[in-house]
Amino acid sequence: MRFILLPALAISVAACAKDDDTPPSVEYLTEAILIPSCAPAQCHSTFAQAEDLSFSTIEESRDAIIDLVAGAVDETDAGTPENAQLYQVLVRTVDRMPFDQPLPNADIALIREFIKGGAQHAQCRPSDGARQCLGDQVATCGDDFNFQPPFEDCKARIASPGMQWRCISAECVEIEVQP
Amino acid sequence: MSRALLVLAIVLAGAGVAHAYPQFQLSIDQTCTGCHISPSGGGLLNENGLYNAEAISTFGTAPEFLNGLVETPSWLTLGGHFRGSTGFISTPEKVLATFPMQGELYASAKLGAFRVNVTGGIRPTQEDNRAATTVWSREHYVMWQSKPDENEGIYVRAGRFMPVFGLRVAEHPTYVRRYGGTQLFSETYGLSAAYVSPKWEAHATAFIKDPLIDPVVHDNGGALYAEARLGERLALGVEGMVRRSDSATRYHTGVTGKYYVPAANLLLQAELQYAPQTFDVTDLNPAGGNPRGIVGALLASFMLPRGLMLDVGLGHYDRNYKAPDLDRDNVDVNLHWFATSHLELVLNTRYETLAFGSGGRSGGYALFQLHYRL
Numbered sequence: 001m002r003f004i005l006l007p008a009l010a011i012s013v014a015a016c017a018k019d020d021d022t023p024p025s026v027e028y029l030t031e032a033i034l035i036p037s038c039a040p041a042q043c044h045s046t047f048a049q050a051e052d053l054s055f056s057t058i059e060e061s062r063d064a065i066i067d068l069v070a071g072a073v074d075e076t077d078a079g080t081p082e083n084a085q086l087y088q089v090l091v092r093t094v095d096r097m098p099f100d101q102p103l104p105n106a107d108i109a110l111i112r113e114f115i116k117g118g119a120q121h122a123q124c125r126p127s128d129g130a131r132q133c134l135g136d137q138v139a140t141c142g143d144d145f146n147f148q149p150p151f152e153d154c155k156a157r158i159a160s161p162g163m164q165w166r167c168i169s170a171e172c173v174e175i176e177v178q179p
Numbered sequence: 180m181s182r183a184l185l186v187l188a189i190v191l192a193g194a195g196v197a198h199a200y201p202q203f204q205l206s207i208d209q210t211c212t213g214c215h216i217s218p219s220g221g222g223l224l225n226e227n228g229l230y231n232a233e234a235i236s237t238f239g240t241a242p243e244f245l246n247g248l249v250e251t252p253s254w255l256t257l258g259g260h261f262r263g264s265t266g267f268i269s270t271p272e273k274v275l276a277t278f279p280m281q282g283e284l285y286a287s288a289k290l291g292a293f294r295v296n297v298t299g300g301i302r303p304t305q306e307d308n309r310a311a312t313t314v315w316s317r318e319h320y321v322m323w324q325s326k327p328d329e330n331e332g333i334y335v336r337a338g339r340f341m342p343v344f345g346l347r348v349a350e351h352p353t354y355v356r357r358y359g360g361t362q363l364f365s366e367t368y369g370l371s372a373a374y375v376s377p378k379w380e381a382h383a384t385a386f387i388k389d390p391l392i393d394p395v396v397h398d399n400g401g402a403l404y405a406e407a408r409l410g411e412r413l414a415l416g417v418e419g420m421v422r423r424s425d426s427a428t429r430y431h432t433g434v435t436g437k438y439y440v441p442a443a444n445l446l447l448q449a450e451l452q453y454a455p456q457t458f459d460v461t462d463l464n465p466a467g468g469n470p471r472g473i474v475g476a477l478l479a480s481f482m483l484p485r486g487l488m489l490d491v492g493l494g495h496y497d498r499n500y501k502a503p504d505l506d507r508d509n510v511d512v513n514l515h516w517f518a519t520s521h522l523e524l525v526l527n528t529r530y531e532t533l534a535f536g537s538g539g540r541s542g543g544y545a546l547f548q549l550h551y552r553l
């Protein structure tokens with residue numbers, strides 16, 4: 001009887017959790033889709049790092065996505081999935097990825113939505129360039145900005161009136177706030 | 180095409196790292212330790228395992244290490260596995276491929292109630308670090324056994340090994356392995372305690388992310404597996420695993436079952452897991468997430484005459500059954516021919532479909548595998 005109760009208890013606990021709303025965040029895409037599908041041992045895992053890419057951890061995945069969406073995300077935080085290598089490799093017919101088994105269309109659509117939304121939190125590295133990267137966070141003049149992970153090492157004070165900082169395609173850009 | 184072949188070789192290399200053949204449990208012996216030194220099965224065979232390797236094969240031959248040409252002292256057991264494969268793959272891009280799968284040597288030294296087991300061999304190399312990542316030791320652990328001269332009792336292991344979980348089939352593309360917590364090369368450092376007897380067995384493993392090399396899996400966690408054998412033909416098991424990564428927790432809870440039908444020389448096996456994930460709610464992932472996965476396998480193994488064994492398997496994986504069209508299903512048909520005590524030829528075939536055709540493109544493969552046990 002104990003053999004039966006153990007999994008039944010675990011199942012009932014997990015079933016009480018809230019419904020899945022499939023948020024297209026780096027964390028969700030990595031853990032739910034990229035690790036199981038793209039990071040088996042021989043492929044884009046930390047272990048093998050095929051093509052110098054790994055999706056095995058959030059940080060490695062973020063690093064890979066930054067390269068794979070470069071040029072496809074613009075300063076309005078809108079992305080063009082068709083220009084992103086991350087999307088192209090999933091839908092092309094030759095050398096499609098994952099090579100051993102395609103992703104479900106629904107997962108490809110989720111990744112497309114993520115890129116179209118500007119690939120939030122996977123647009124640049126804090127270490128890129130002299131100017132610090134803010135991710136998708138916006139600061140206005142006079143703010144002492146408290147950076148959130150993974151940009152916690154960045155420190156900045158926005159000094160220019162009427163300006164905001166946005167992170168655009170691997171570098172931080174100071175943009176003018178429209179009246 | 181050449182790049183595709185290279186990628187494919189990378190994808191499938193190591194595709195058969197030697198786990199046990201659970202098809203032989205109940206059909207040949209009650210426990211994995213009936214034939215293997217390790218309490219989880221797989222790897223080196225014990226004396227009874229060598230006998231069975233000879234008995235099930237078509238042509239027999241001496242089953243010992245190197246056909247008995249090299250005699251080892253009683254405290255030392257040596258072995259190895261070599262596998263390669265060739266065939267046609269359509270996923271759905273069509274390619275012909277030939278690739279190595281496994282080249283590993285095993286050594287087990289027995290010192291009273293203790294054993295030191297080491298598995299070493301070639302591995303998929305790490306891009307831009309090939310020189311330092313050509314060979315490795317996949318498993319190495321110290322084991323204490325309460326009854327060192329028997330195949331039952333208490334086993335305690337410390338070192339690097341695969342957590343004991345599930346059916347433990349050899350074919351790592353099987354969904355219950357790939358998505359079920361025991362994917363290829365997910366061995367890591369841990370501590371395990373087990374009790375094995377003909378009537379029942381239980382295994383508890385605590386594991387950590389490998390701190391020494393760049394690993395496949397970056398999780399810390401624990402796994403439980405218990406199996407009761409109700410008579411000589413039926414075994415029922417329960418399992419639970421918790422894996423914690425930097426941003427989410429994965430759960431695997433499930434049941435296993437095996438039933439042997441002597442009249443048909445048929446072993447039926449099944450495993451069903453409920454595998455939800457719970458994401459941390461953070462500033463970067465404010466919505467969290469809670470996909471509820473299901474993974475299962477049903478496998479029928481027919482023990483045919485003349486050293487043949489036919490496996491017909493069904494697999495199902497849905498990373499979130501609350502969302503539509505994410506499920507994938509497959510049919511595996513594998514024909515094994517145990518030609519000699521050491522040589523096995525396998526035809527591995529698979530047809531896979533996504534949401535029965537409505538979730539994406541279907542695919543499959545047919546691969547001939549050559550497997551030699553030293």
